[in-house]
Amino acid sequence: MAFTPLKEKYRNKVAQITLGATADQGGTRTSTVTIGGEQALPFLHFEGEIPNKPVVALEVWDIAPTEWNACFEQYYGDVYSDPAAWAKKCVEEYGAEMICLRLKGADPDFGDKSPEDCVATLKAVLGAVGVPLIVLGCGKYEKDNAIFPAIAEAGEGENLLLGVGEQENYKTLTAAALGYKHAIIAQSPIDINIAKQLNILIGEMNFDTSRIVMDPTIAALGYGIEYGYSIMQRARFGALTGDKAMANPMIGNVGFEAWRAKEANASQDDFPTWGEQEARGIMWEATTAASLITAGLGIVVLRHPKTVELVKKNIDDLMVPATY
Amino acid sequence: MGLTGLQIFKLLPKTNCKECGVATCMAFAMALANAKASLDQCPYVSDEAKEQLDAAAAPPIKKVTLGAGDFTRTMGDETELFRHDKKFFNETVIAIMVEDTEDVAAKAEAFDKKVYERVGLTFYTDALAIVNASGDAGKFKAAVEAAMGKTDRVLVLCSEDADAMAAALEVAADRKPLICSATADNFDKMVELASSKGCPLAVKGANLEETVEMATKAFAAGAKELVLDSGSRQVSQTVADLTQIRRQALKRTKGFGFPTMAVVTAEGDMDQIVEAVSYMSNYAGLIALKADDDALLLPLLSWRQNLYTDPQKPIAVEPGLKEVGEVTPDSPVYTTTNFSLTYYIVEGEVEASKMPSYILAVDTDGISVLTGFAAGKFTGETIAAAIKETGLEDKVNHKNIVIPGGVAVISGKLEDASGWKVLVGPREASGIHKFVRENFK
Numbered sequence: 001m002a003f004t005p006l007k008e009k010y011r012n013k014v015a016q017i018t019l020g021a022t023a024d025q026g027g028t029r030t031s032t033v034t035i036g037g038e039q040a041l042p043f044l045h046f047e048g049e050i051p052n053k054p055v056v057a058l059e060v061w062d063i064a065p066t067e068w069n070a071c072f073e074q075y076y077g078d079v080y081s082d083p084a085a086w087a088k089k090c091v092e093e094y095g096a097e098m099i100c101l102r103l104k105g106a107d108p109d110f111g112d113k114s115p116e117d118c119v120a121t122l123k124a125v126l127g128a129v130g131v132p133l134i135v136l137g138c139g140k141y142e143k144d145n146a147i148f149p150a151i152a153e154a155g156e157g158e159n160l161l162l163g164v165g166e167q168e169n170y171k172t173l174t175a176a177a178l179g180y181k182h183a184i185i186a187q188s189p190i191d192i193n194i195a196k197q198l199n200i201l202i203g204e205m206n207f208d209t210s211r212i213v214m215d216p217t218i219a220a221l222g223y224g225i226e227y228g229y230s231i232m233q234r235a236r237f238g239a240l241t242g243d244k245a246m247a248n249p250m251i252g253n254v255g256f257e258a259w260r261a262k263e264a265n266a267s268q269d270d271f272p273t274w275g276e277q278e279a280r281g282i283m284w285e286a287t288t289a290a291s292l293i294t295a296g297l298g299i300v301v302l303r304h305p306k307t308v309e310l311v312k313k314n315i316d317d318l319m320v321p322a323t324y
Numbered sequence: 325m326g327l328t329g330l331q332i333f334k335l336l337p338k339t340n341c342k343e344c345g346v347a348t349c350m351a352f353a354m355a356l357a358n359a360k361a362s363l364d365q366c367p368y369v370s371d372e373a374k375e376q377l378d379a380a381a382a383p384p385i386k387k388v389t390l391g392a393g394d395f396t397r398t399m400g401d402e403t404e405l406f407r408h409d410k411k412f413f414n415e416t417v418i419a420i421m422v423e424d425t426e427d428v429a430a431k432a433e434a435f436d437k438k439v440y441e442r443v444g445l446t447f448y449t450d451a452l453a454i455v456n457a458s459g460d461a462g463k464f465k466a467a468v469e470a471a472m473g474k475t476d477r478v479l480v481l482c483s484e485d486a487d488a489m490a491a492a493l494e495v496a497a498d499r500k501p502l503i504c505s506a507t508a509d510n511f512d513k514m515v516e517l518a519s520s521k522g523c524p525l526a527v528k529g530a531n532l533e534e535t536v537e538m539a540t541k542a543f544a545a546g547a548k549e550l551v552l553d554s555g556s557r558q559v560s561q562t563v564a565d566l567t568q569i570r571r572q573a574l575k576r577t578k579g580f581g582f583p584t585m586a587v588v589t590a591e592g593d594m595d596q597i598v599e600a601v602s603y604m605s606n607y608a609g610l611i612a613l614k615a616d617d618d619a620l621l622l623p624l625l626s627w628r629q630n631l632y633t634d635p636q637k638p639i640a641v642e643p644g645l646k647e648v649g650e651v652t653p654d655s656p657v658y659t660t661t662n663f664s665l666t667y668y669i670v671e672g673e674v675e676a677s678k679m680p681s682y683i684l685a686v687d688t689d690g691i692s693v694l695t696g697f698a699a700g701k702f703t704g705e706t707i708a709a710a711i712k713e714t715g716l717e718d719k720v721n722h723k724n725i726v727i728p729g730g731v732a733v734i735s736g737k738l739e740d741a742s743g744w745k746v747l748v749g750p751r752e753a754s755g756i757h758k759f760v761r762e763n764f765k
């Protein structure tokens with residue numbers, strides 16, 4: 001019996017974005033990453049080209065995180081208060097392909113660091129590692145709008161990924177990224193229409209929309225993950241079938257969400273049938289990541305070193321071309 | 325029925341004899357297409373046409389049942405490519421592998437205890453897969469027998485040696501285990517075992533094409549409940565095969581309309597779970613893996629639960645005032661939403677705090693705290709209204725209410741609208757225990 005593989009015929013592909021810049025490209029990175037460019041649904045190599053694999057970033061904070069689970073102490077305890085050393089460890093020992101620097105300390109409730117302090121942290125991290133950087137603000141609009149222009153300027157030439165821009169607050173970020181040639185993250189609250197609309201609005205500021213990474217907003221496993229999962233699937237299918245306004249790679253703060261879950265943190269003493277806490281936490285994070293990767297996640301921001309190893313292996317396995 | 329009126333009309337006698345009760349064959353065909361008539365009303369329809377119409381009416385993916393008695397699992401019977409289009413129905417069966425060279429009785433006993441509770445739901449590992457690693461028929465049969473004595477869950481019998489399978493089925497056939505697998509080498513014997521014993525059968529070819537050919541033959545030979553194993557043991561090929569099977573089945577390509585299985589091959593226990601997630605997200609009907617640590621299975625089973633929830637309607641609990649434990653007028657009052665996930669998380673924590681309490685579940689149409697807040701359904705006003713409606717003021721002798729930390733900003737509005745004093749609780753419900761110790765004891 002002859003078997004003819006069923007392939008969708010797509011009219012469009014996902015934008016391809018390179019992040020980071022080496023010396024000959026005007027930056028100081030020793031490596032760059034390229035994501036996107038898919039012409040098929042995630043890992044369906046028989047259907048179309050999947051030129052780039054998803055990449056893994058580790059999260060680094062500019063202040064010592066007080067609420068991270070105690071199990072992180074053994075990996076980061078010695079570098080919590082030194083973002084540069086922290087980032088270096090993430091890259092050299094734990095295999096991070098990007099660093100996601102979260103400027104949590106700029107939050108008025110967490111130290112209210114000045115734009116100058118933020119710039120100093122950025123420079124220290126840029127000096128410590130050669131991988132491309134994602135830089136996130138503190139999430140409070142007013143403060144973020146004070147630091148984005150300074151960060152964008154200080155990172156000139158480095159081709160950073162800056163975030164996040166939201167529907168209510170994207171203009172300062174977009175202008176800063178436009179002026180200094182960075183890429184940006186556009187975040188929407190699990191709503192495909194807002195995601196699309198935001199990309200269009202950013203484009204209206206003359207920003208090259210193929211330089212947008214979408215954050216459709218994810219939740220952790222067990223905490224609403226399926227909503228983000230389905231939005232990502234819809235966005236990707238929409239992108240391939242011709243909707244250019246959603247044809248962007250996607251990023252997800254997997255570690256941030258997964259390690260808020262009770263299941264990642266509760267001790268085995270309290271929940272004897274749930275197994276050992278650290279292993280469970282790692283699996284909570286890895287399962288959140290692996291499921292979203294199957295929906296099209298392009299940048300996976302993680303926390304635990306072991307999760308990095310697991311997710312990278314999963315990605316490598318999925319990237320082996322399978323054809324008929 | 326999957327056919328249009330016109331397609332059905334082509335299969336009818338076209339004599340317009342009216343015996344079916346309507347004026348023309350065309351009218352009858354339209355009635356059939358709209359499920360307003362049944363085929364046996366026409367006495368003249370040919371057997372061939374009947375078969376074609378039956379096939380079109382059958383679900384695109386056959387429903388296969390594993391196990392017998394109280395613990396059974398259904399595979400297949402799916403209709404969608406994407407969960408957002410409607411919903412996925414039959415949750416992936418998780419089969420934990422044990423080899424017949426191990427202490428099967430002890431493993432089966434431990435396996436049978438695997439029951440996980442989270443957010444008001446109970447998760448099971450569904451099946452124990454006994455692998456004939458010894459290559460010995462007697463050992464295999466003894467292992468299967470030992471497992472049967474320890475667990476009532478589904479059994480998967482893994483041997484490609486038809487004699488070993490026959491031996492095991494002497495004791496296990498009544499449990500309707502999945503026979504794993506018919507291959508090119510043992511095909512006739514395995515198919516005969518499956519059909520004579522009435523057990524479901526996995527069919528494994530060298531590749532997808534061969535698997536489907538074998539399944540078609542097995543079905544014709546009388547093994548009706550089939551599961552497809554494309555034979556791939558490489559992750560991206562397996563994902564591709566699972567996807568092809570689902571797509572072809574929904575398009576009703578012959579031989580593809582059966583549920584699927586995938587075998588996890590990674591070495592490390594954690595790697596196995598991650599690999600299983602890739603298969604689960606890509607339509608696997610059954611996944612066999614070795615990892616059996618609780619800390620690893622809980623996340624995998626949680627993903628299954630999430631993937632198979634109904635995307636059209638959030639699961640909600642009845643809004644209103646709930647009592648946790650033996651409440652008194654002094655008991656603390658918490659408020660949250662009626663999204664079942666949110667509610668059960670909070671209820672679990674309140675219960676664990678061992679302090680009898682009231683929980684006011686506000687009607688947010690089943691959405692979470694922050695979503696409800698953003699949508700204007702969990703606000704100072706809606707909570708104040710719920711306090712009134714539920715008669716809370718007559719039940720307790722205080723006016724203190726604990727709100728989730730994530731919506732601290734509504735405190736003022738809530739106090740103004742209700743006259744109650746607001747206590748801002750922790751952001752995550754898991755902090756309730758500590759909060760109780762610090763505030764109520």
Ligand code: B12
Pocket residue numbers: 188189190191194217218219220223224225227228257638658659660661663665666669670690691692693694695697698699726727728729730749750751752753754756
């Ligand atoms: C899934 C989701 C949705 C789903 C809703 C699913 C549902 N049934 O609720 C959908 C896609 C429908 C949705 C829609 C929207 N969403 Co929404 N959504 C999410 C998401 C990803 C997860 C929410 C979730 O399920 N969490 C899990 C539950 C269990 O959490 P929870 O209810 O908060 O409960 C926890 C705590 O609050 C606490 N807790 C709960 N009760 C209590 C009680 C007490 C006493 C205490 C102490 C603690 C406590 O314990 C729980 C566990 O720790 C979040 C982002 C995120 N990652 O969290 C955004 C999020 C909540 N959504 C948001 C928004 C803006 C929206 C929309 C308005 C977007 C839009 N314009 O369309 C709509 C509104 C919907 C509407 N009009 O009906 C924003 C809210 C921003 C804000 N702070 O106001 C968020 C935070 C995303 C973001 N960053 O922008 N959303």
Ligand code: SF4
Pocket residue numbers: 336337338339340341342343344345346347348349350352365366367368369
């Ligand atoms: S009974 Fe059959 S043949 Fe006669 S009119 Fe009805 S459909 Fe046509």
